[in-house]
Amino acid sequence: MLEAKDLRKEYPGKLALRGLNLQLAAGEVFCLLGQNGAGKSTTINLFLGFIAPTAGAAYIGGLEVAANALKTKQYLAYIPENVLLYPHLTGLENLALFSSLAGFRYRESELRAYLAQAGLPAEAVARRVGSYSKGMRQKVGIAIAVAKHAQVLLLDEPTSGLDPKAANEFSALLRQLSGQGTAVFMATHDIFRAKEVGTRVGIMRAGALVDVRPTAALNAQELEQLYLTHMHD
Numbered sequence: 001m002l003e004a005k006d007l008r009k010e011y012p013g014k015l016a017l018r019g020l021n022l023q024l025a026a027g028e029v030f031c032l033l034g035q036n037g038a039g040k041s042t043t044i045n046l047f048l049g050f051i052a053p054t055a056g057a058a059y060i061g062g063l064e065v066a067a068n069a070l071k072t073k074q075y076l077a078y079i080p081e082n083v084l085l086y087p088h089l090t091g092l093e094n095l096a097l098f099s100s101l102a103g104f105r106y107r108e109s110e111l112r113a114y115l116a117q118a119g120l121p122a123e124a125v126a127r128r129v130g131s132y133s134k135g136m137r138q139k140v141g142i143a144i145a146v147a148k149h150a151q152v153l154l155l156d157e158p159t160s161g162l163d164p165k166a167a168n169e170f171s172a173l174l175r176q177l178s179g180q181g182t183a184v185f186m187a188t189h190d191i192f193r194a195k196e197v198g199t200r201v202g203i204m205r206a207g208a209l210v211d212v213r214p215t216a217a218l219n220a221q222e223l224e225q226l227y228l229t230h231m232h233d
């Protein structure tokens, strides 16, 4: 579903990504760990087609992102730390709007069902999004992803700033989506969540993927130790 082949990004005077190779199958949850500046957001932005690679290529659903910008976006949903919604519209209206932009028109009952499935409390559905918590906005983001039948979910620090209950609910949603076959690629600082939801974790340092492990092989403490070992010279 998602692939990077020798993917490289150079900014003036800064090599941000040094030839990434990675393949992600349907239903996999890949968690990318790394310090600030390691190249995580650069990787996500290359998959989103927000920036162009200096060399190599990113593929979504077998299509090269740089050459198929619109088509590959149809497969994708993107959930940044702060999900951008229209604050003056309700959750329901935001979902209707973003679904229709993706080419899907739903009845109100269907929209409500998507929001309920994402865990948004029924009382919030018809409230303006400006009054929502961060966790509630993320639930709307997930509802949008599901309503547009995204096969790949890209997340950048989705649980940072969420309280433990909201983060827990968010992890459960991700597991549910991966169980339905969605491929999930998530940049995070949260080793505990990475262990909890990831099928694989990758450790990125200075633009290079220095280690990739199946999470089943490690407990959270061993993962933290592995991470810290890579952060030292």
Ligand SMILES: Nc1ncnc2c1ncn2[C@@H]1O[C@H](COP(=O)(O)OP(=O)(O)OP(=O)(O)O)[C@@H](O)[C@H]1O
Residues within 6 Å of the ligand: 011, 012, 014, 015, 016, 034, 035, 036, 037, 038, 039, 040, 041, 042, 043
């Ligand atoms: N537009 C840009 N121009 C120049 N350098 C950039 C640009 N964007 C990112 N960088 C540099 O590229 C490197 C990788 O940045 P990136 O944002 O991908 O890291 P990150 O791992 O996502 O970190 P964070 O957790 O802080 O978001 C950093 O050194 C950053 O300063």
